[in-house]
Amino acid sequence: MMRAWTLPTFYVLCGSVAAAGLILTGSPGAGAVLLAVFVLLGAAHSPLVFPRSLGALEAQRLSAVDGKPVVYWRPGCAYCMRLRMRLGRRARQLYWVDIWRDPAGAAAVREVNDGNETVPTVFVAGRPHVNPDPGWLRERLSS
Structure with missing residues (x-):
């Protein structure tokens, strides 16, 4: 069961790290957009869409x-x-x-x-x- 969530979790974690980097360098808007994109990618690859x-x-x-x-x-x-x-x-x-x-x-x-x-x-x-x-x-x- 956990294997089904590996890729979506990876997307969300990578997006969180990248967004945090952008926010810390002074681009909170870009960080929020990037995080939203990665969360959507995670949702699209999750078992939830099926x-x-x-x-x-x-x-x-x-x-x-x-x-x-x-x-x-x-x-x-x-x-x-x-x-x-x-x-x-x-x-x-x-x-x-x-x-x-x-x-x-x-x-x-x-x-x-x-x-x-x-x-x-x-x-x-x-x-x-x-x-x-x-x-x-x-x-x-x-x-």
Whole structure:
């Protein structure tokens, strides 16, 4: 669980140090702006911007019932962030599984990616798609 917060924490700490340096050298405005930028970067890379993560088994069970895709992701992944942002509000129509929190999710991803934890891996109708185009996934959600 802590691993998911490593990158966001790093952003906030680096921003705090840089902002403190600017404030101490007489540029409080620039320091405040820099700190705000780093806090936003930390928030964007945190698990907070993703819908609530489920366990892999629960997500698979729910997907079998209603047919919604399952997205396996991990915090700090630029491709996962791209997919999440490009899906917008439609991201909440998917089941999200954080592979760093769920060993069964990580195993499911390794099984279809030759032992690698390549994310995002999206299962649509039981078929895996590695790093799919967000537009393609949006079309699947619309139909």
